Amino acid sequence: MTSALNARVPAGSLETKWTRHRSEIRLVAPANKPKHHILVVGSGLAGASAAASLAELGYGVSCFCFQDSPRRAHSIAAQGGINAAKNYQNDGDSIFRLFYDTLKGGDFRAREANVYRLAELSVNIIDQCVAQGVPFAREYGGLLANRSFGGVQVSRTFYARGQTGQQLLLGAYQALSRQIGRGKVRMYSRHEMLDLVVLDGAARGIVVRDLVSGRLSSHVADAVVLATGGYSNIYYLSTNAKGCNVTAIWRAHKRGAAFANPCFTQIHPTCIPPTGHHQAKLTLMSESLRNDGRIWVPRSRGDGRAPNEVPDAERDYYLERLYPSYGNLVPRDVASRRAKEVCDEGRGVGPGGHGVYLDFRDAIARHGRHVIAERYGNLFEMYERITGEDPYQVPMRIYPAPHYTMGGLWVDYNLMSAIPGLFVIGEANFSEHGANRLGASALMQGLADGYFILPYTIGDYLAQAKLAPADASHAAFRQVEREVDERVQKLLAAQGRRSADQFHRELGRLMWDHCGMSRNAAGLRQAVERVRALRQEFWEDVYVGGVGADFNQALEHAGRVADFFEFAELMCHDALHREESCGCHFREEYQTPEGEAKRDDERFGYVAAWEFTGVGNPPVLHKEPLTFEVVHPSQRSYK
Amino acid sequence: MDLTLHVWRQAGAATAGRFVRYELGDVSPDMSFLEVLDLLNQQLIGRREEPVAFDHDCREGICGACGMVINGRPHGPRAATTACQLHMRHFPEGAEIWVEPWRARAFPVVKDLVVDRSAFDRIIQAGGFITARAGSAPEANAIPVPKGDADRAMDAAACIGCGACVAACPNASAMLFVAAKVSHLGLLPQGQPERAQRVLRMVEVMEAEGFGACSNHGECMAACPKEISIDFIARLNRDYLTSVFRHQPSEEGPDPAEG
Amino acid sequence: MRRLLSLSRSVVGKKVIMAVSGLILFLFVVGHLLGNLKVFEGAEKFNAYAEGLRTVGAPFFGRGQLLWIARIALLVSLVAHVWAALGVTLASRQARPVGYRYLETSETTYAARTMRWGGVLIFLYVVYHLLDFTFGRLNPSFEPGNVYHNVLASFARWPVSAVYIAAMLVLGLHVYHGAWSALQTLGWHRPPTDRWRRGFAAAVAGVIAGGYITIPVAVLAGVLR
Incomplete structure (x- = not known):
């Protein structure tokens, strides 16, 4: 495994690495491409764009998603925008600046060469999406409009109202649909990947469950691509769609893929606060709201007045006070942590004191109501629909919520995991965002991976891989299918008293308390113990009901929760071992006197990639040192 | 609040369906309609009955997964609102609510409220x-x-x-x-x-x-x-x-x- | 021709055929109304107008030739209209084999919901109307050529007038939804004027139904004698 952790970053200067690499990697001859079959799991931005692009190149592709249509993958919910270093605004943006912002925003815990490549490709993504008919916002002259987004000082974010993720996903979905219509991609909707099959050391297929009939089946290929998103739902309450889960990457991890930086989870600052115990998920509101909204809490604790009755002198615009140059636009991790801090001081607002105000009073006075309506109208409507309050009149209440996971399966420069032939793209991998992701960068990464990186790098693998012919009747496939079936039967057989949902809530609460926005050693140790105990209870006392050979949503959920239970332990381990604060990983023991994250580059300037050694056994740590050729890590400062 | 739900139950595409009546107490006006179904399902699981199948995912009104006819209206009575964003404060106390799947030949029922x-x-x-x-x-x-x-x-x-x-x-x-x-x-x-x-x-x-x-x-x-x-x-x-x-x-x- | 055929096979195409044939029938309804209103100019002029329908086009056309061409065009339109309606209705019936317990409506109009039965009623009325005024079979004192007399004789009986008025109301509803629907089906829309389309359709339908209804009302009220 240690050798597998070679990042394979090409030689040469930062600016030329990708171009050179692209020219030097092996190619698959056009006539040979149809002979190679590739499985793409997930149909979000990364998965759909990869499946479409691979099919365009001529490969045989099968694509899987658990939703009823590939168009519903969770990328669809991204609101704010997508970054690209086009410098259309003439405000001094450049590829280097986007690269630097992303690396710095990630608190120097990402691989320099990957981030540079991402910034480089960002411009191609916009071209590609416009050509596909993505209706980006435009100026009156007909050219593309931009806005600025949290954590940066240039305007480089492209957007389609508050539905950028939806429009980009529909673009990729349509490209994918075209290939499905032409018979180049076989689409398996309502199919969930439940395991990976490794044969002679290479990923050769997957076992899936047809969610309608409950039937298990094996699919064989020359390479497997996981584009299965992130694991924020480990917290139960998150902004992720209900179906988002860790299962695909966790199973791949158990089969030998290293899991990198699992404790790097992002808590988004602008979500609608929960209202009660019934809450099934949290709703995010675009961070773009922070461009015009001002965040504040009352100066004094327990101030019960209505927000509009609190005079300016008694309001604490704490982000503007603490960070005069970035103000309300500080990166997400900082904004979230500061919100938690003022709430912990007892100055929070709304039910349970879990909230801070996001106030548009001044913006409406400055620009007029119609301008604010034009910019955020749909977000205001959404807020009103959920809370019953009108944000034009009363400040919004917001609170941080789990939103994105920077951690994921470890991949090399070619996006290949520690298992040869297993590629991981989009949120499911760990690569570009370090310890904190900047706003409008997730869409960029998913599409860069799917349209422009994987289609090249997978060819390099296929051109040299010596793969023996295999089919689904091979003993290895039979064996994995049997294991999957046994697990399904075990869940059904438990016949306990509590639903998987109840267990999931309990696990979520535990992780939020001890491995959430801020962490400490004692809490994490305690969490590991509790997770283990709860996991055991789960397997003894869960009640699923129904049968395996049917449309059984309780069974789907129970399987995902079971994997979260195993994964939770790894997450705590990682958080415990990283004795520093960086980005979203805030260890209370390691902070500056002003309460900022205190990084330790000496001891932790590496990617922590974990090897699975059995459920309940301590994982083995492999380090990929992060070397910076161009940028010199500095203490982040947004003051 | 207390509610009476009449939910369409249908085991599969080939079987006939029918409405089943459920009484539900302790519903918060802040709940979304899907959270009410969650609550119902938790109670059904508690009674070892089969939960109601329904499609849902993002619960933010953008993925398009959820969809059911609520009291004769797709996604319920509120304009410009998906079922997941429909909150119970828009229903009166003691409301009687009928829930059906989309009905169309081109959308065959998969199970309960789930259609293809x-x-x-x-x-x-x-x-x-x-x-x-x-x-x-x-x-x-x-x-x-x-x-x-x-x-x-x-x-x-x-x-x-x-x-x-x-x-x-x-x-x-x-x-x-x-x-x-x-x-x-x-x-x-x-x-x-x-x-x-x-x-x-x-x-x-x-x-x-x-x-x-x-x-x-x-x-x-x-x-x-x-x-x-x-x-x-x-x-x-x-x-x-x-x-x-x-x-x-x-x-x-x-x-x-x-x- | 091949393209027309492909149009007729599709349901969207059938709607187009329904709209075009409907517009032809609509033009007839407008022309017929304008002609009928001549009844207010007195027996002589009205009868001359009726005769003129037969002699129009002379000397290029013989007596009644142009009228027959128009009648054939109307008949073809009618057949196309009904055939398209049947096709569209059938497709829609098949599209929802299992109905709702209850489906509330909000945007649709009474006119839209009654198009199918309204069409049947109008058809039945037209048959009666032809038997009354064209063939004279159901007219109490039919005099060929004396159209003015025939109209008065028939409408003097209040049940006939009542049925006529009812039929014209049904026609008005049919024209209201039909006109707006045809604009929609033929894609005649420009964003700034879209909101006027419904008002336009309502005005046209009102004028037509109202115009026709003035005649039996005038007969019953003794204005026409």
Whole structure:
């Protein structure tokens, strides 16, 4: 495994690495491409764009998603925008600046060469999406409009109202649909990947469950691509769609893929606060709201007045006070942590004191109501629909919520995991965002991976891989299918008293308390113990009901929760071992006197990639040192 | 609050369904309608009964997964609101609520409130795209698009593919769904080369899937959670008509680029 | 021709055929109304107008030739209209094999919901209307050529007038939804004027139904004698 952790970053200067690499990697001859079959799991931005692009190149592709249509993958919910270093605004943006912002925003815990490549490709993504008919916002002259987004000082974010993720996903979905219509991609909707099959050391297929009939089946290929998103739902309450889960990457991890930086989870600052115990998920509101909204809490604790009755002198615009140059636009991790801090001081607002105000009073006075309506109208409507309050009149209440996971399966420069032939793209991998992701960068990464990186790098693998012919009747496939079936039967057989949902809530609460926005050693140790105990209870006392050979949503959920239970332990381990604060990983023991994250580059300037050694056994740590050729890590400062 | 729910239960596509009555207490007005179903399901699981199957995912009104007819209206009584964003504060105390799946031949019931909407996917596969190979795109600002056109394209592109339009239509027609995609792509300069064949193919597949005819009732627009206008249906009709008479189909064959 | 055929096979195409044939029938309804209103100019002029329908086009056309061409065009339109309606109705019936317990409506109009039965009623009325005024079979004192007399004779009986008025109200509803629907089906829309289309359709339908209804009302009220 240690050798597998070679990042394979090409030689040469930062600016030329990708171009050179692209020219030097092996190619698959056009006539040979149809002979190679590739499985793409997930149909979000990364998965759909990869499946479409691979099919365009001529490969045989099968694509899987658990939703009823590939168009519903969770990328669809991204609101704010997508970054690209086009410098259309003439405000001094450049590829280097986007690269630097992303690396710095990630608190120097990402691989320099990957981030540079991402910034480089960002411009191609916009071209590609416009050509596909993505209706980006435009100026009156007909050219593309931009806005600025949290954590940066240039305007480089492209957007389609508050539905950028939806429009980009529909673009990729349509490209994918075209290939499905032409018979180049076989689409398996309502199919969930439940395991990976490794044969002679290479990923050769997957076992899936047809969610309608409950039937298990094996699919064989020359390479497997996981584009299965992130694991924020480990917290139960998150902004992720209900179906988002860790299962695909966790199973791949158990089969030998290293899991990198699992404790790097992002808590988004602008979500609608929960209202009660019934809450099934949290709703995010675009961070773009922070461009015009001002965040504040009352100066004094327990101030019960209505927000509009609190005079300016008694309001604490704490982000503007603490960070005069970035103000309300500080990166997400900082904004979230500061919100938690003022709430912990007892100055929070709304039910349970879990909230801070996001106030548009001044913006409406400055620009007029119609301008604010034009910019955020749909977000205001959404807020009103959920809370019953009108944000034009009363400040919004917001609170941080789990939103994105920077951690994921470890991949090399070619996006290949520690298992040869297993590629991981989009949120499911760990690569570009370090310890904190900047706003409008997730869409960029998913599409860069799917349209422009994987289609090249997978060819390099296929051109040299010596793969023996295999089919689904091979003993290895039979064996994995049997294991999957046994697990399904075990869940059904438990016949306990509590639903998987109840267990999931309990696990979520535990992780939020001890491995959430801020962490400490004692809490994490305690969490590991509790997770283990709860996991055991789960397997003894869960009640699923129904049968395996049917449309059984309780069974789907129970399987995902079971994997979260195993994964939770790894997450705590990682958080415990990283004795520093960086980005979203805030260890209370390691902070500056002003309460900022205190990084330790000496001891932790590496990617922590974990090897699975059995459920309940301590994982083995492999380090990929992060070397910076161009940028010199500095203490982040947004003051 | 207390509620009485009548939920359509159907074990599978081949079996008959029926309404089952459930009494539900302790419902918070802050709950979404889907959270009420969650609550019901938790109680059913507690009683070792089978929970109600329903599609849902993002719960933010954008993925289009959820959809059910609530008291005779797709996604319930609130305008521009999906079932997941419908909150119980809009129902009176003690309300009696009937919940049914989308009903259309083209959307067969999978189980309970879950229907198979893959017909929509097949319509898109027939032509709801712009062919643009990765890598071949021109510079994004090379073709300016008038803001009005871009805005109207976005109005149409806002469709979430939930199927409420079909569910609400007295004829179970899918015209609003098809019109939204045809208009979104047809309003943009990038969509012009394939415009005629797009509309012809999409309409052909739409009809083959067994959707009904548009009688211009406008119910689709009223049910659409994204308030997509039936003006786009007029646009689709015009596109279709001109395409039938003007379009010169290129010879059917493999993609020129792929041989 | 091949394209027309492909149009007729599709349901969207059938709607187009329904709209075009409907517009032809609509033009007839307008022309017929304008002609009928000549009844207010007195017996002589009205009868001359009726005769003129037969002699129009002379000397290029023989007596009644142009009228027959128009009648054939109307008949073809009618057949196309009904055939398209049947096709569209059938497609819609099949599209929802299992109905709702209850489906509320909000946007649709009474006119839209009654198009199918309204069409049947109008058809039945037209048959009666022809038997009354064209063939004279159901007219109490039919005098060929004396159209003015025939109209008065028939409408003097209040049940006939009542049925006529009812039929014209049904026609008005049918024209209201039909006109707006045809604009929609033929894709005649421009964003800024879209909101006027319904008002336009309502005005046209009101004028037509109202115009026709003035005649039996005038007969019953003794204005026409």
